[in-house]
Amino acid sequence: MAEQFVARGQDLELVGIRKEFPGFTAIENLDLKIPAGEFFALLGPSGCGKTTTLRIIAGLEEPTVGKVLIGGKDVTDTKPHQRPVNTVFQSYALFPHMSVLENVAFGLRQRKIEEPLPKATKALELVELEHLANRKPQQLSGGQQQRVALARALVNRPALLLLDEPLGALDLKLRRQMQVELKAIQMEVGLTFLHVTHDQEEAMDMADTVAVMNHGQIEQMGAPEALYDRPKTAFVARFLGQSNIFVGDVVENTEHTIAINVNGQRIAAPKLRSEKHEGKIAIGVRPEKATFHETKPQLGSEHNLVGPGEIIDIRFTGVSNQYLIDVPGFGDITVFAQNVGKSPVVELGAQVYVSWKVEHSFGLSDLPAKADNDEI
Amino acid sequence: MKFSLGKWLLPTYVALTFIFMMIPIVYTFIFSFNDVEKSNIAWKSFTFDNWLNVCAQPEVCHAFGNSIAIAVISTLVSTALGTAIAIALGRYKFKGRSATNLLLFLPMATPEVVMGAGLAAQFLDLGVAKGFWTIVIAHIMFTLSFVVVTVKARVATLDPRLEEAGSDLYANASSVFWRITFPLLLPGIMAAAMLSFALSFDDFIITQFNAGPDTTFPKFVYTAAARGIPPEANVIGSAVFIVAIAIVLVVQLRSSLKAKRLAK
C-alpha cells in the first residue's frame, strides 16, 4: 500500500509573508519553516490569518509581500494547479456531479497519469471507502465525505498536504476517531501535513509541531508538550489550555528565580522559565498544577502560596472537578482536582489556600489584555 | 385551521382557479378538431384532418417553421452571451457593476412596444430591410437579460471552493471551467435556454415591429384573427403545448424526486 506514496514530503518555507486585504491586514510578517515529513499544526482563533496562510501556500491567494518555497523551489508566482500541493477543504469541496471514484481520480486525470482509476481505487482502499466508489458525494455521511476528500488529495502524492479544518464539521466522537485515522495515514504515507485548526486539543493530539497564530502573526511554535508546559505569551497560555495569570512588579531577581509582588504576596518562577526579568511582568500556572488546602499549609520557598480565598464555583467535568476560587487581590483562580476520593473535596463557600511548585510557574513576555483570570 | 371550512376553502379556490386557467387551452385544443376551412369560430363537426394535414394551410406551417428557426438561433446566441455575463457578475469584481446591472435590468422593465418601436426606428434610420434576421436580432436583445438572471441564480449557488479544489487538483483555468464550472451551471443554463426559447417563440409585439414582410407563428395568428384563425393554428398551438408540458413535467418531477431522495 505505502509504496504507492513513495514520494516523500518536501519541506515548506514561508519567507516574510504579508497579506493585505482592502481594509485590513490578514498576515503581518510571517516566517515559517516546516521540515519534510512533519505533521505541522497551525492553531489559532478564527480570523487570526491561518486560513489565509494556507490559501497562500496552495496558491489560491497571492501574498502582498514575501515568498513561498516548496522543497527549496520558489513557487510564489506559480498557479495553484502547478504546485505540488493538495488541499483538504473545510467543506470538503467534493465535486457533486462526479462519483466518489471520479472525484479521487480527478487530479490524476488532469496530470494525465496512467491508470487513474486503479490508482484512485487504491486511494479509496486506504481510507476504507472502496465499496462506495460509485456513489455521489451527496449520498455519503460527513465522515465519509471527509475521507473521500483526503483520498482525493493523497492520491496525488503531493509534496505537501494542506488540511483546512477538515474535522470541523464532524461531531465530537467522529472527530476523535478521524484524528486517530488521519495521524495513522500521515505516518503511513510519510507526507508533510499542514493542518489548520482552531481546536487546541486536535492540534496537540495530532501534530509534531504546533504554531499558535494570533492577529496575523505566529506567537509561539514548538512541540505540543513544550508549548503547553511553557507558554511564552498570555495569548498562548490561555488559548492552549487554561492558565492562572498573575501580574506584578519584579521584587526578586536571583540566579535561579524571579519573583513578583502581587498584593503583598510573593509569587516566584524559575528564571529559566521566564521571558522577562524586570519591571511589571506576568507569571502563570496551569490549573492542574495547583492544589488547595483547607488550612494554611507550612511550605518552603519552593512553593507559591496564595489565599485564603472562597470557593465560588465547582464544576464537575468527569475525571476531575474544576474549582473557582476568589482570592481577594488576585482575582479568580482555577484549580483542577482529580476525583480520586470524595467529590467534591470541599464544599462551595469553603475558605481555602492555593499552592503550587515554583518550578511549575512560567513567566510571560507580555501582560494579559484583561486583568481577570478567566479562560478565553 | 380547526374548522373544516377554512381547511377546504383554499384548496377549493386553487382547484377552481386552475380550472379557469385551463379554459382557453382546452378550447383551443377542442377547436383543433373542428372541421372547417378558415373561419374556425363555430363548431361544425369532428375531424382528425387538421392534425394529419397541418400544412394544408402553407402559411401556418411556414410561420411555425420561421418561429422555430428564430427561437433556436436567438436562444443559442443569448444563452452564450448571457451565461458569460452571469459568470462575470457572480464571480468577478469590476468597475461599473451597477451600470451593468442597470443596463441588464432595463430591458426587463421596458414595455415591449417601446423596445419594438425603438429597434424599428433604428432599422428605419439605418435603412436596414426588416425580415428574418432583424427578428433574430430583436429576440436576442430582449431574451438576454432573462438568461442572465436565470444563470446568475445558479452561479450564486455554486460553491467557489469547488473551482478552487479543481485548480488545487492540477486543473488549469480552461479545465476548471469545462470540467467543473460548466457542468455544475448546466441545469441553470438549460433552464435559461428553455426560458429564452419560450419567450422568443411566443413573442408577438417586438416581432411585429421588426418582422417587415416576414412572419412568425404569433404574427400569423394576429393577422389572421381579423378574418378567423384556421384550425391548423390550433393544431400547432396544441401540439407545442403538449410537448412543452411534457418536457416541463419530466424536468420538474425529476428534480423534485431528486430533492426528495437527497432529503431522506
Added chain:
Amino acid sequence: MAFVALGQGGAKSSAPVKNSSKVAFILLAPGMIYLGLFFLTPLVSLVITSLKTASMTGVIGMYDYGFEPGNYAYAIEQYGPQVIRSFGYALTATVLALVISYPIAYFIGVKARGKPVLQALLLTLVIAPFFISFLLRTFAWKQIFSNEAPITQFLQSIGLLPSDQYIIGTSFAVIFGLTYNFIPFMTLPIYTSLERLDVRLVEAGSDLYASPAKTFWKVTFPLSLPGVISGTLLTFIPISGDYVNASRDFLGGSDTAMIGNVVEANYFRIQDYPTASALSVMLMAAIVILVSVYVRRSGTEDLL
C-alpha cells in the same frame, strides 16, 4: 423553468469575488455591447424619431431629422384618454392578478411544502398557459365570450346584460384578458419568496398569541413582499404596453384602445413614426419614473 428567472432577489452570493477585471471584461463585453447596440441606441433612435418633422417631399411615411417638440404636444392632445386608460387598465389588472394569485402562490409555497411532487405539478399548471400561444389563448377567450356564445346569451337572458350589449369590446373584457394572461407572472415571484419563508417564523407569530389573520399581515405578507413587488412589476409593465388584448380583433372595441394600440396604428397604418415614437418615449419615461419611485419606496433596489 420560467420561475427560475423570476423573483431571485434573495439569492445571495457568498463567493469570494475574484479581482480580475480583464477576464470580467472579456466575459461582459459581447453581451453588453449587444445591449448597447440593440437596446440603448434604439432608445436614442426613438427619441430622435419622436422629434422628426414631416418630409418636405410630402411623401407619407417620410420624415426629416429635426427638433419638433410639438410632436409630443400633439400626441398628448390626440391620445391623452388612451394614455390614461392604459395605466388605469394596467393598475386594475395588476391588482386583480395580485388578489387572484396570492392564495395560489401561498398554497403551493407554504401549504404544499414537503410534497415536492404536488408542488411540481401545481407549478407546471401555473405556467401551463405560457405554452399555448399568447395570441391563441386570448383569441380563445374572444370566442368564448363572443356575441353568439352561450355565456353572452345566458347573461342577456337573465338580464344581467342588456340584450343590445355584448361582452367583447368592453373594458371588462380587456381587463379580464389582461388579468388572465398575466396571472402566471404574478404567481411565480410570490411563490418564490413564500417558498423561502421560514415556517417557524409563522409558528413563532402564533406562539406569541397572534391570531392567524394578524400573523399573516404581520409576518407572512411582509416577508413575501419582495415577490409581490417583482410580481407587480412583471405584470404592470408589460400590461401598460400591451395592445393584443385591447385590439379590436381580440377582446377590445372602439373605446378600449391603449397606448400600444395607438402606437401600433400610428406606426403601421398611418405611418406617423414621430407620433408613435413620442408616445413610446412618454410610456418609457412614465414607466421608469413609476418603477423607480415604487422600488425605492418598497425598499428593494436589488431586483436584479
